[in-house]
Amino acid sequence: MTANKVTVGLVYGGKSGEHEVSLQTGFAVMNAFDYEKYEIVPFYITLRGEWRMGSVLHRPMNSLDEMKLESASDGTAEAAGAMFASLSGRESGIDVMFPLLHGTFGEDGTVQGLFEMAGLPYVGAGVLSSAAGMDKDVMKKLFAAAGLEQGEYIAFNERDWQTNRHELLQEAENRLGYPCFVKPANLGSSVGISKAEDQEALIDAVELALRYDRKVLIETFIDGRELEVGVLGNDEPQASIPGEIVSSGDYYDYNAKYIDGKSEMMIPAPVDPDLADSLRELAVRAFRAVEGSGLCRADFFVRRSDNKILINEVNTMPGFTPFSMYPLLWRETGMSYQALLDRLIELALERHEARTNLQYGR
Numbered sequence: 492m493t494a495n496k497v498t499v500g501l502v503y504g505g506k507s508g509e510h511e512v513s514l515q516t517g518f519a520v521m522n523a524f525d526y527e528k529y530e531i532v533p534f535y536i537t538l539r540g541e542w543r544m545g546s547v548l549h550r551p552m553n554s555l556d557e558m559k560l561e562s563a564s565d566g567t568a569e570a571a572g573a574m575f576a577s578l579s580g581r582e583s584g585i586d587v588m589f590p591l592l593h594g595t596f597g598e599d600g601t602v603q604g605l606f607e608m609a610g611l612p613y614v615g616a617g618v619l620s621s622a623a624g625m626d627k628d629v630m631k632k633l634f635a636a637a638g639l640e641q642g643e644y645i646a647f648n649e650r651d652w653q654t655n656r657h658e659l660l661q662e663a664e665n666r667l668g669y670p671c672f673v674k675p676a677n678l679g680s681s682v683g684i685s686k687a688e689d690q691e692a693l694i695d696a697v698e699l700a701l702r703y704d705r706k707v708l709i710e711t712f713i714d715g716r717e718l719e720v721g722v723l724g725n726d727e728p729q730a731s732i733p734g735e736i737v738s739s740g741d742y743y744d745y746n747a748k749y750i751d752g753k754s755e756m757m758i759p760a761p762v763d764p765d766l767a768d769s770l771r772e773l774a775v776r777a778f779r780a781v782e783g784s785g786l787c788r789a790d791f792f793v794r795r796s797d798n799k800i801l802i803n804e805v806n807t808m809p810g811f812t813p814f815s816m817y818p819l820l821w822r823e824t825g826m827s828y829q830a831l832l833d834r835l836i837e838l839a840l841e842r843h844e845a846r847t848n849l850q851y852g853r
């Protein structure tokens with residue numbers, strides 16, 4: 492809109508369980524942008540899924556409350572489809588969208604698809620990569636195809652469970668043993684995940700996971716340290732130094748992640764240089780395995796018994812407050828929060844540019 496400034500559509504809130512975290516991220520990002528170079532158009536998605544578009548911001552907000560007001564008061568609630576129809580023209584003035592959403596409808600390729608339809612550049616993973624990174628079963632298949640080592644698991648859907656429960660339990664017991672981890676295939680923040688110590692607990696755990704998704708995974712338990720690496724880039728992704736999660740609970744469950752505040756991040760992780768190098772190399776491989784772009788955080792287990800590195804997952808929209816692992820890993824690697832934002836915008840525009848000359852038919 493203003494000459495020479497990049498206009499960023501910042502999308503935060505959303506229908507997922509991570510609404511509040513997303514608001515805090517939105518606020519932090521809004522304030523970290525250099526307003527000499529950027530102007531911001533806030534898009535606030537309410538918990539009910541209504542989109543509210545605020546007017547252009549030329550300066551940071553003073554508080555989270557001001558931010559909510561800004562995007563609610565003179566903003567208009569519109570169906571996302573109608574809004575994007577009006578955004579898709581050149582006259583919309585938005586140069587790049589920046590989705591700060593986690594989980595369902597944010598990190599799973601759906602909002603990315605909306606941006607694609609509107610022809611808008613956007614920060615982070617594309618549709619395929621977001622969707623693949625959200626589905627733990629598909630993600631593991633891609634990791635396996637890329638030769639990344641990971642723990643044993645089985646995946647099945649609700650119908651398999653109804654018709655073949657006995658065989659599935661037997662297979663889990665024979666191949667995976669106890670304890671084991673049970674997870675809904677498509678979720679985050681440890682929601683719906685349990686650790687099962689015996690058959691009764693396993694059945695309960697599967698029933699619980701099936702409340703969140705029709706597809707469920709049972710994984711062998713890995714007794715390991717949890718190490719995480721940030722990846723940044725498009726065709727030539729770079730890896731940050733590794734960080735370590737020291738969970739306050741038995742494992743890194745929802746409570747340990749968000750509630751009790753006692754889990755710790757060790758940045759850099761206290762690992763020897765060889766292990767750090769291997770983790771960085773594997774993180775880039777994991778990013779490529781899901782055809783990532785922009786950013787991701789790759790999470791690993793390093794098994795205590797033999798120091799073997801096993802991939803757990805990639806997150807295509809990792810926690811992004813200034814106190815989250817991903818930005819802190821980059822800070823320690825030598826890139827500030829503000830520089831990280833610059834780089835992500837640049838990567839989004841580069842990717843869009845590279846694709847605009849493609850032919851979409853004969």
Ligand SMILES: Nc1ncnc2c1ncn2[C@@H]1O[C@H](COP(=O)(O)OP(=O)(O)O)[C@@H](O)[C@H]1O
Nearest residue numbers: 642672678679680681682710711712713742743
């Ligand atoms: N197979 C496993 N063995 C041991 N711990 C696990 C296993 N799977 C998950 N966990 C623990 O549960 C946490 C959440 O699981 P994760 O697969 O990362 O789900 P989310 O996508 O919700 O973060 C992990 O950070 C780890 O502490």
Ligand SMILES: [Mg+2]
Nearest residue numbers: 680681790804
């Ligand atoms: Mg995780």
